[in-house]
Amino acid sequence: MxxxxxxxxxxxxxxxxxxxxxxxxxxxxxxxxxxxxxxxxxxxxxxxxxxxxxxxxxxxxxxxxxxxxxxxxxxxxxxxxxxxxxxxxxxxxxxVLRSFEDLKSKLIGIIIVLLAVTFLAAVVNWNGKTDIFSLGIGTSLALLALSVVNWQTRKRQNSTDDSSKPEDNGA
CATH class of the missing domain: 1.10.287 (Helix Hairpins)
Structure with a gap:
């Protein structure tokens, strides 16, 4: 029950x-x-x-x-x-989603795109007076961290997929 x-x-x-x-x-x-x-x-x-x-x-x-x-x-x-x-x-x-990791990976991917687009808009609209260098460094670090997390998630997912496949003995 x-x-x-x-x-x-x-x-x-x-x-x-x-x-x-x-x-x-x-x-x-x-x-x-x-x-x-x-x-x-x-x-x-x-x-x-x-x-x-x-x-x-x-x-x-x-x-x-x-x-x-x-x-x-x-x-x-x-x-x-x-x-x-x-x-x-x-x-x-x-x-097709096999796990919660797949869903997180898709979400991280969109966050990366959103950050990049937001920074692009800031660069295009830059008036030369604000400190765009700090914004660029902060955005780059966030993009790098998210990319590493996404890469690790996919790598872990691929190793799980590979271990669940039957062995190919060449026959």
Whole structure:
């Protein structure tokens, strides 16, 4: 009886699944609305200069970043649901999660992209007066640490996958 109760508590994970889905929807809608507002502004205030094209490039990257974040929130919701509730979801092959480590790896990957895009925006918008060097060092250290964690996670996952495969005796 206790086992059934403990196993039933896995449904508490539906709370972060629903929360991630709601955040995903909000983020994606926000991205679309921000894109529409930006497009309207660009078409009404055309700036065909080098600084205008630089601004356009940074805005485009930041909008894509919003869509990417919304997509990752959706992937997290699906991943949690798949890992804790129903492992028989018909997910695309690139989204198959075998462990919580796989989900963490995907999340770390998006954090790396978000940090890089944020730093890129700071560089492009740099006015020459602020200390961008410190921001660059801090961002680089964070990117390096996350990359090492992600590499170690994948390396550990691959060694686990390799050890679970049957030996090939050449026959």
């Amino acid at each position: 206790f086992t059934r109760i403990v196993l039933g508590t896995r449904y508490i994970i539906l709370l972060p699944v629903i929360g991630s889905l709601i955040l995903s929807i909000i983020t994606l809608i926000y991205g679309v609305l921000a894109g529409v507002v930006f497009a309207l502004h660009e078409f009404t205030h055309v700036d065909l200069t080098a600084s205008g094209s630089k601004f356009l490039a940074v805005e485009d990257i930041q909008l894509i970043d919003i869509f990417l974040l919304g997509t990752v929130l959706y992937i997290i919701a699906l991943g949690l649901y798949d890992l804790f509730i129903d492992a028989h979801l018909a997910l695309p092959s690139w989204l």
